[in-house]
Amino acid sequence: MRRFRLYDTRTRQTRPFVPLTPPRVGLFFCGLTPYADAHIGHAKGAVTFDVLVRALRRWGYRPFYLQNVTNLDDRLIARGAEEGVDPMTLADRHFRRWLEAMEELRVTTVNYYPHATDYLPEILAQVGALVDKGFAYVSDGSVYYSVAKFPHYGELSGQRSEALRPGARLEVDPSKRSPEDFVLWKAATPGEPTWESPWGPGRPGWHIEDTAITARLLGNRYDIHGGGLDLAFPHHEAEIAQAEAATGEAPLVNFWMHVGLLTLKGEKMSKSLGNVVSLDENLETFGGEVVRFYYLNVHYRGPLDYVPGKSLEEAREAYETLSAPSAALDAALGAAPPDGGEELPEALALEAAAKVERLDELLADDFRTREAIAELFTWGRTVSSSLERAEPLSAAALAQLALPYDWGREVLGLFEPLREGPGADALRGAVAAAISARARARARGDYGEADRIRSELAAAGLVLEDRAGRTSWRAARVGPR
Secondary structure (H helix, E strand, O other), X not given: OOOOEEEEOOOOEEEEOOOOEOOEEEEEEOOOOOOOOOEOOHHHHHHHHHHHHHHHHHOOOEEEEEEOEOOOOHHHHHHHHHHOOOHHHHHHHHHHHHHHHHHHOOOOOOOEOOEHXXXXXXXXXXXXXXXXXXXXXXXXOEEEEOHHHOOOOOOOOOOOHHHOOOEOOEOOOOOOOOOOOEEEEEEOOOOOOOEOOOOOOEEEOHHHHHHHHHHHHOOOOEEEEEEEHHHHHHHHHHHHHXXXXXXXXXXXXXXXXEEOOEEEOOEEOOOOOOOOOEHHHHHHHXXXXXXXXXXXXXXXXXXXXXXXXXXXXXXXXXXXXXXXXXXXXXXXXXXXXXXXXXXXXXXXXXXXXXXXXXXHHHHOEOOOHHHHHHHHHHHHHHHHHHHOOOOOEOHHHHHHHOHHHHHHHHHHOOOOXXXXXXXHHHHHHHHHHHHHHHHHHHHOXXXXXXXXXXXXXXXXXXXXXXXXXXXXXXXXXXXXX
16 A cells, blocks of 8 residues: 555645555545535535545545535525525535536445434434534423533634634524533424434434434444545534544544635635635536646645636646547557557656656645646656657557546546547547548648538547558547536
8 A cells, every 4th residue: 555645634634545454444424414416616616626535535535524414404494495495405406516517527435325314223322412412402392512611622723613613504592601612403393394202303413413323334443534624613623523532532533634715716615605606607607627727726725716707717828738649649549450569668668657656755744735746747748748749659559648647538538538438439430530531632622621520520520630641540539518
């Protein structure tokens, strides 16, 4: 297993990662509360963790990755009432759309999406343990966590409990002993979904859902917990307080991995603020690879400011430049004869292998995806000059040149080749015939016909590239899905 270093929010250090039970790695990422369609900020963390898990698998670890779904909370209840829809039905509808977006973004590594309401027995057991141990109290049919009983509250984020004020997810509640106390079990309200409990009918609080899920599926302690930077306080502080108090084991998580926020003109993008940009619309316009590249072309802990009419347009242009040499290699490999062709000079073959090692090193140092992408831009110039050689390269030589792009496909989830399917061979044959017809038209000076053939292929999503007297083709992978 490759050793790597990861920044931990709790200790504020980048330190070597060592799993609790190697090679297994337990990971949890705070997922959606799907009361509305996702905005473009939501997917940044999902893509970040997808790269993390891809790298872990490459490096010999065995990750088990959970991304939860809060399928019942105040906002779902309110939106369901507005639309006349059961809140959990509404959650299912938006979650299905989220899965479609994840498929488009090539987020393929989540092992399981646990839904909060599927873990009521675990939630009730954890609340009961906190009451029995004196960390929680019952008031008017609700159960609250007494923050004053947990002296380490605030150490993760560096904020004090006094910073809590009524607001988002923190309502004014006269049943609390202190304003910073948070609800573990909320007494039933007419018209809302409820379940029976030892303290009366009600439903779970927000924070308790996650720790009940992780205790059941990952154990009392696990390796990595991720989420947006905005969740560190109070949500993740609450998770630590309730889990460590309930189980008596600490720390709950070895590494807290917080993802920088995507902002709109410098302000946090949020459905509650109304300053959101649709994820689906951007995927429709630019395609999953461009949006994924946009997220990865910045360090995961850094902020990313979205500028309408600029950010993704620039990302598309940059990704077209980055991916063109990879596409040319794919096309050359598809056309290369099984025997013959020039071999790669030894120095260049060694450079390709060294480039892959450099890419692994960059990710092993707190997942520096932006620098990895810069290395791939540099490699693209080497590939382009190699493909312009007078003598065609052998299939083996082309495969060696493609090694860094193979890494990018495996770990970054970029450079997707033309999808194979039942008609793939027929497509190649038709394109080869069109290229031959174009070559004959150019040879006889009929450039209008040659341009017409190129335009017809472009309309079908296929790009022709003329290099060193040879024509290759590739799928136009950038743009609308």
